Amino acid sequence: MARMTMIEAVRSAMDVSMGRDENVVVFGEDVGYFGGVFRCTQGLQAKYGKTRCFDAPINESGILGTAIGMAAYGLKPCIEIQFADYMYPAYDQITQEAARIRYRSNGDFTCPIVVRMPTGGGIFGGQTHSQSPEALFTHVCGLKVIVPSNPYDAKGLLIAAIEDPDPVMFLEPKRLYNGPFDGHHERPVTPWSKHDLGEVPEGHYTIPIGKAEIRRPGNAVTVIAYGTMVHVALAAAEETGIDAEVIDLRSLLPLDLDTIVQSVRKTGRCVVVHEATLTSGFGGEVVSLVQEHCFYNLEAPVVRVTGWDTPYPHAQEWDYFPGPARVGRALKEVMEG
């Protein structure tokens, strides 16, 4: 075991995978010699050579398109989109190509690729470096969508994603790269070295895709979150003193419906939290499933706490980010409901 940041954990996952399987290749903008703008691929080119880890032109549709071709050949590309906000030029390749190649060819060709992308806000990145586009992927059949919340999960899930036979969107909450950020931006950063889930095995292990994890057992209300918002939800539970059960989804597609249903049937109350915008966000899907499966157990309307339906602002970042105060208010609201 070693103490790792989420950056180191992600890097270790790629390192372990490249070491085990020579078909694993890593490329993207600035990922080669320099090791990525967030340093997630640092050292991989030196260790595995520049045909296994290399810089790509600034062309996201080209990065996805070539990765799809490589996967058709038999490689397992694990590519980086520098910021999730930059993935839009590649969206056609992701949704209409990667996601459907197995289906449309009846398995004659497949597309085992992983698309890593730093996601979410909290770093004063403004509207083009803060987005959370997960719902644009969960709406696409044929993709898997993962959002880890800590180094241990990030490594185990990334290795599982690389070994998965289908395309996986791997959204890394960039505000969690260096510590378990709970939304208290005014406080000093807590490093992962002081967190249990910063303890990461150095070798190979996987975490199954599609399994949620309960981060805080509780009986009063179920909070469903993923990524950065898991830590915000935990803080809100602590600060309000409400005995919330906090579920970390980890994988949005496929979704661990059983864990959600079991918890809401127990608590009878539910708050769904994400950083992405509200309307048609992934929370809408979760709420719909909760009412479908837990309607007769519900004691109060299900509440969503999300980013506002506006572009991610720059100066007003902390008024936009759904921090522990807003989540706390929602917890009280459903408890009173």
Add this chain to the structure above:
Amino acid sequence: MTDVPHLSLHVPEPAVRPGGQPDFSNVKIPKAGSVPRPPVDVASEDIRDLAYSIIRVLNRDGEAVGPWAGLLSDEDLLTGLRNMMKLRAFDARMLMAQRQGKTSFYMQHLGEEAVSCAFRKALVKGDMNFPTYRQAGLLIADDYPMVEMMNQIFSNEADPLRGRQLPIMYSSKEHGFFTISGNLATQYVQAVGWAMASAIRNDTKIAAAWIGDGSTAESDFHSALVFASTYKAPVILNIVNNQWAISTFQGIARGGSGTFAARGLGFGIPALRVDGNDYLAVYAVAKWAAERARQNLGPTLIEYVTYRVGAHSTSDDPSAYRPKTESEAWPLGDPVLRLKKHLIVRGVWSEERHAQTEAEILDEVIQAQKEAESHGTLHAGGKPSVRDIFEGVYAEMPAHIRRQRQKAGY
């Protein structure tokens, strides 16, 4: 500020519209045999002319002339002719089948048969094509069973793609034919990635990308050229310029670049233009490009100058946007008739043998169609299961899709 002229937008127009006299005087046709054949390791800047000329082998008298001639044996050429005839007969039968309601949609190759049939011969087993919807000659020339193609077209119970894909969007890894998307240009850059993978693994296989004149305007075309150029990918970048993108003449996509081939020059990619209706020229140029790729010399861009004689698809009527007699005025002729004439000039073919072969092929196609129809057609007989809707979205069916399948009653 008073002398500043007002701007006006330039919108290109084809030379002629319906009702007018077809006019291809703007298509400059060099004499067959007049374009030199450079060594395969030539630098793109040393053969800029080739991006603006047209490499031709067959002359008006049906003789093979010049430096690109002499690569194919009598037997090769007879097989080539047979493949093109087969594709033409196949198309005619399937068009009819579509009119009879046996399938929803069809796209034919009329006038373009040489491009895919001759190209296939330049590749070897293991190489991979990333085709568009008008390269079925790649399958025919590789002896892919016509019955399988028809099963796919009819979306019947034996459809290898289980009814999931539009007719003619074939897939065959075994025959080096990547699953056709139906979206335009997306596969051009995928071909480059496949070729990069082959190079990464120090393999010997090469890839071929396919696109039409209209789709070269897509950003994926440019992405493909960037990646191919940067990594010197062992890929042949094919542009089939058949003059028409549905109703849009090629000038709308080409803009001011002169030719489509010339697009390669800015990327440092050797670019050639070839007579797409000349089986020998297509093969010679494809072979040249394949040799470059195999010697790790990188990509080649090839523009095949041809003409889409038929409609874009069964949903299209070209008389609405171009003169009805335009195809007869096309200066590069008919690829089947030109190769036939050449073989007669060579003394290995005759009108009688041609007619006899035509009849044999028709028989073969009809037999295949009978067999395919025994497995059903789109609205009659055997069809894929409703279960097939839900299978194969993922390697392993996730719970939510299983629940939906059960809801559908399967």
